[in-house]
Amino acid sequence: MEPLDFLNSLKPEASLTLSPAILWSVFMFMFIVFAVFSSIIFYHWLKYDWSDKNIKKASLIYISAAVLIFVSEIILISLIF
Amino acid sequence: MINLHTDEKKITEVRRHLFVFYARMLWPVILLLVPLLLFSVFRGLAESILGANDGLIFLFFYLFWILILWMTFFYQWTDYYFDVWIITNERIIDIEQKGFFHRQISTLRVARIQDITVNVEGVLATLVKFGDIHVHSASHDDHDSHSESFIIKQAKNPFEVKEKLLEIARKRENSQDMGL
Numbered sequence: 001m002e003p004l005d006f007l008n009s010l011k012p013e014a015s016l017t018l019s020p021a022i023l024w025s026v027f028m029f030m031f032i033v034f035a036v037f038s039s040i041i042f043y044h045w046l047k048y049d050w051s052d053k054n055i056k057k058a059s060l061i062y063i064s065a066a067v068l069i070f071v072s073e074i075i076l077i078s079l080i081f
Numbered sequence: 082m083i084n085l086h087t088d089e090k091k092i093t094e095v096r097r098h099l100f101v102f103y104a105r106m107l108w109p110v111i112l113l114l115v116p117l118l119l120f121s122v123f124r125g126l127a128e129s130i131l132g133a134n135d136g137l138i139f140l141f142f143y144l145f146w147i148l149i150l151w152m153t154f155f156y157q158w159t160d161y162y163f164d165v166w167i168i169t170n171e172r173i174i175d176i177e178q179k180g181f182f183h184r185q186i187s188t189l190r191v192a193r194i195q196d197i198t199v200n201v202e203g204v205l206a207t208l209v210k211f212g213d214i215h216v217h218s219a220s221h222d223d224h225d226s227h228s229e230s231f232i233i234k235q236a237k238n239p240f241e242v243k244e245k246l247l248e249i250a251r252k253r254e255n256s257q258d259m260g261l
Contacts, residue, residue: 026142041181062155069145
């Protein structure tokens, strides 16, 4: 018996059902949070010096990874349901 | 961005050492691993609550957790990158960024530099080459500066920066002596 196997015996009576609406609500909430945060950070980057190559590089990395996460989330929702 | 005077040339920018920034980023890395650890420990429990798709549902929430940490990382990077000393042939411009909505800019004319002290403390600072640079100005009532001492903390290659500043101050002094 594995040392932490006892945790698997702590099974609840009722299981939680997640509807697509709940996941889409979480998705939309996170998207709004991301949009607000991004608008603030981009405002600072543009105001500081948009010609700065490090800022350009940072913004590209920031947006690319975020797009990747949001696309993965959409794929995940379609896989779950 | 800072507007420079006519004939004023930017010589260099000084920031905290990147090592300091990465050290500050250690806790988000730890926070990145915590859900993975918890999920592997409580896998059986998660399966009984969430059903057969527990792995995918976990991944759904975990990706958002990564997004939050991703935003935190760039918030910290912006704070690090905007906290800068701009050294020109005329002055030192100290821009201190405290979060998104607090920015303090102060300047010190190179001609006012009286003394520069470098403080490298500890094994890590010595090995990685970062330290505090204190620039003391000649006058208390300098309208350009708020205090008689300028400090940049954990600057990269502090001794090189000191030499550069002294050289600029020397050149400035020489050109003033020659009436330029």
